Amino acid sequence: MHASVRPAVSVNITPSQTGAIGRETTTALPMRMNVSKVNFFYGPKQALFDVSLGVATSKVTALIGPSGCGKSTLLRTLNRMHETVRHARLEGEITLDGQNILAQDVTQLRRRVGMVFQRPNPFPKSIFDNVAYGLRINGSKLPISEAVEKSLRHSALWDEVKDHLHKSAYELSGGQQQRLCIARALAVEPEVLLLDEPCSALDPISTAKIEELLVQLKDLCTIVIVTHNMQQAARVSDFTAFLLTGQVIEFNATPQLFTTPGDARTEAYITGRFG
């Protein structure tokens, strides 16, 4: 069923040729975010080297690569979560809708670029209050209970929880908790949703549910997903970037990257020779 959601346009974009992907592809596809020439440091240690890539609007972009390649670091720069780490430093430019995110108010930015983490991390509150949290702290004018229902429907959790919205979020299973976290992130209607290995703590059935969900969510927002699971990237994403030792080795439409990789290292990784 996922095969039907492949991108209609076939774009061949390689960062090594262009530096910034966006430039070449804006004509074909609108870009929600653009990362250009980003270098990232944890103290003296450099984690990202001259990373450039574009995040296409209403598509799923996957970041793959072996552990420690910098894919989570790159993801966390997109809503500036890296700033919670001491001595972290970023050089370069990242834009959202053409505006530099590094110059924006960080809380405003994070309302527009939501995030779901590796392990489900619901608040010690009821299911309802978890989803309502973002709306409440942002002083949203929307009717909260309607927004909560809408988000829970979007994350395919509504039917399972509608009769016990006021129970503790911790009474849900791990997969349900993760979908609750997705609903919580969706409630503030972000333009971009970042997912950091969202299925790594889940069983195969819960994983399948979340993958199905991601494909549907494309209509609502742009998605960037980090995964160490190549099959998952192939199933859910429209574009895939392969990272290795802090560099983007190859960035292409997902079918192309997996069927005709342009770089020997990409081929070695996706055929399982390392990683």
Place this chain on the structure above:
Amino acid sequence: MSPQLRWRKFVSGFMLTMTGVCALVAVSVLFFILGYLVYHGGTSINWSFFTKLPKPVGETGGGMANAIVGSAKLLLLASLLGVPIGFLGAIYLAEFSASKVAFVVRYAADLLNGVPSIVIGIFAYSLVVLPFKHFSTLAGGFALGLMMIPITLRSTEDFLLAVPRALREAAMALGASKWKMIATVIVPAAYRGILTAVLLAFARVAGETAPLLFTALGNRFWSPGWNQPTASLPVAIFNYAVSPYEDWHRQAWAAGLVLLGLILVINIVARAVLARGIAVPRA
């Protein structure tokens, strides 16, 4: 069974018994104290103990209403001073301070915690009693409040730091500013621990006598307002216990029982409140 195995089993059984006995001793101390208090003080507890003032020497009967109210006022003042300072200081330490500052404040709080309570009493005496030229509820509450600060601060900080990083990240990723994250996620996630810490500090100072000797002094009558010497349960226990009168001794036991009972009731009520709401599961 080889002798070696038999010896091992014996040692294992022996140690198990010892640990059990020690646990039993630890618990029975509490029950022994409780039983002793009930045995000696139970008969002197009646309605007038809670409602009447002490009788002059030689007359039997009377009560400690003034000491009960006095203790309540002192503890109220102490909590008003110690809890907010300890709590807000802990938030600064856990969430905002540089590690060097935190180290210094933590160390100072630990030292303050170790200062003998009688020294706190002398300090409050010179700071509050001398300038105002008389002993008062205010001075007593100040001394007790000082003692509550480090206990509240250190344990609150520990509970704040124990809130998982994942919850902080979740709040920040939703666009919460730092203070909103603290107010809506971190403190609610840690509030059980914080309340336990506050209770511990409260119970600790509720029984303090030494700092009150120089500050609240004691009073055989009602103490109107906040600016007069006041009776309190611990000081009343001290004065009655060292007196030569049999009747006063019984009343001292009764006061001890009341003091313990009050702390117990507050503890149980607070725990009942704590049992509601949602706790962060242990990882």
